[in-house]
Amino acid sequence: MACLLCENNYGMSLCECSYLMCRECINNLEFPKCPHCQSILSIKLFIAGKMVKSHDNKPNEYTRRFVCKNEYRELNIGNLTSPKGGDLEIKDEDIIDYDDFINIDQELHIQQITPTTAITGPYIILNDTCAFNHGYWQPSDYLHVEPISDIVNKRNHEAINNCDVFVLELNYDYDCYRSIAEWGIASALGKTLIILFPDENKDEPQSSEFYMFAAESIKTLDTLSFTKKEAIFTSHPIFNITYKEYVKRLQNIISKKQHN
Ligand SMILES: [Zn+2]
Numbered sequence: 001m002a003c004l005l006c007e008n009n010y011g012m013s014l015c016e017c018s019y020l021m022c023r024e025c026i027n028n029l030e031f032p033k034c035p036h037c038q039s040i041l042s043i044k045l046f047i048a049g050k051m052v053k054s055h056d057n058k059p060n061e062y063t064r065r066f067v068c069k070n071e072y073r074e075l076n077i078g079n080l081t082s083p084k085g086g087d088l089e090i091k092d093e094d095i096i097d098y099d100d101f102i103n104i105d106q107e108l109h110i111q112q113i114t115p116t117t118a119i120t121g122p123y124i125i126l127n128d129t130c131a132f133n134h135g136y137w138q139p140s141d142y143l144h145v146e147p148i149s150d151i152v153n154k155r156n157h158e159a160i161n162n163c164d165v166f167v168l169e170l171n172y173d174y175d176c177y178r179s180i181a182e183w184g185i186a187s188a189l190g191k192t193l194i195i196l197f198p199d200e201n202k203d204e205p206q207s208s209e210f211y212m213f214a215a216e217s218i219k220t221l222d223t224l225s226f227t228k229k230e231a232i233f234t235s236h237p238i239f240n241i242t243y244k245e246y247v248k249r250l251q252n253i254i255s256k257k258q259h260n
């Protein structure tokens with residue numbers, strides 16, 4: 001399964017035609033397009049999980065998209081990128097205008113993260129007066145979204161529809177209920193499903209309650225080629241495991257449930 005361009009490395013498949021290329025050759029392409037079928041070489045992810053976490057209080061530009069009002073744009077970009085603020089590496093054009101966000105007829109672009117990875121959602125809506133000092137974010141830095149909850153839900157539904165891979169990142173308290181509901185949306189849409197647990201080294205009793213999610217995830221991955229699965233797990237910084245290690249971990253969770 002060598003790279004078809006250099007034949008010196010393992011290849012990954014990122015497109016429908018399953019043309020195999022290594023990361024180095026992908027990075028050297030003039031355009032991130034498959035030389036064979038010409039499709040865009042990008043795995044699109046939606047990363048569901050708690051917006052405001054008690055454990056890790058900083059949102060990350062690899063898992064969240066940012067929305068803010070135009071009049072606060074410059075101020076907020078300064079805050080997001082400054083070392084004392086968010087310290088995020090985010091491009092100006094990737095921040096979505098709040099007016100575009102709430103206008104449901106307006107199509108939102110998909111945010112490219114790496115040459116081979118993009119995220120479709122979810123979105124963080126910044127409060128006008130957000131002031132995350134020293135990288136510490138508080139609930140008041142986020143807009144209270146209840147008044148526009150139908151729009152937020154529609155936008156997330158749309159972003160789930162646009163993704164190839166839906167990732168549920170469980171938090172320490174296992175109380176990301178909306179994200180767990182979104183799994184059902186992604187499942188109904190036939191997406192590849194991945195579940196990530198908060199601490200791989202700790203034996204959380206709650207994790208085995210997700211054994212049906214684990215089983216479903218393995219089923220959706222089983223339909224893909226090995227090179228595609230490898231490509232997914234090497235595509236995004238959120239995965240620090242290989243496909244094989246991931247499946248092993250899930251099988252462990254499933255077997256714990258069976259022995260309870
Ligand atoms: Zn190569």
Ligand SMILES: [Zn+2]
Nearest residue numbers: 015017034037
């Ligand atoms: Zn191709």
